[in-house]
Amino acid sequence: MRSTEGTGCADTTTALTLHINGERQERTVDNRTSLLDLLREDLRLTGAKKGCDHGQCGACTVLLDGRRVNSCLLLAVAADGTEVTTVEGLADGEALHPLQEAFLAHDGFQCGFCTPGQICSGVAAIAEAAEGWPSAVTPDGVPDGPVELSGGEVRERMSGNICRCGAYVNIIDAVREAAR
Incomplete structure (x- = not known):
């Protein structure tokens, strides 16, 4: 940390340790x-x-300890000590993550600008549903187990990610396929 001792100013920098993509x-x-x-x-x-x-818009979505966050809103100092996964860290070596594969198979992108955020958000949405987290459209309140990712569930869970090109139908299909 930079010292500001004797200046009457608070420290303006902080030393951080993060684990980014492992x-x-x-x-x-x-x-x-x-x-x-x-x-x-x-x-x-x-x-x-x-x-x-x-x-x-969700274009900046990354995973923080496995949960999605808008990285433009989160100060880096608040992420100290956490595991951050970006779209670059989802693949296992040369093998793409199943959702990355599904995006390719279903043409879940057009210009590609929103794609990294869409994919990170989709990975988290799949995990949340598998853990039984209900959404606003989950029928019958809190489920006893995994939530089935219907088209409506995926739309609700991905609603924080905007695609200006309108590739939503293909994005929904990709998320549903990867969830299976």
Whole structure:
């Protein structure tokens, strides 16, 4: 940490340790740095996109300890000590993640700008449904087990991710296939 002793100012940087895509990363960052900016500008992981920079489009979605977050809204200092997975970290070597494969098989993208966020969000949506987390459209309240990912379930769970090209039908098909 940069010392500001005797200046009357609070520290403006913080030393962090994150595990990003399975690799330990130690960085000192300005306290105002978003996780998205740390990923893109410092670590050169450009899969997560800066779309709206207001948490409205989902293009910056990454997984934080397995749960999806809008990385443009999360300060990097809040992610200290966590496991961050970006779209670059989903594949197992040369083998793509099943949802990445399904996106290819179903043409779940057009321009591709939103695709990394869509895929990270889809991975989390599948995990949430498998763990029995209900959504606003899950019938009969809280289920006793995994939630079946109908088209309506996928639409609801992916509603925070916008595709300006309108590839939603194919995205829904890809998520449903990967969930099976």
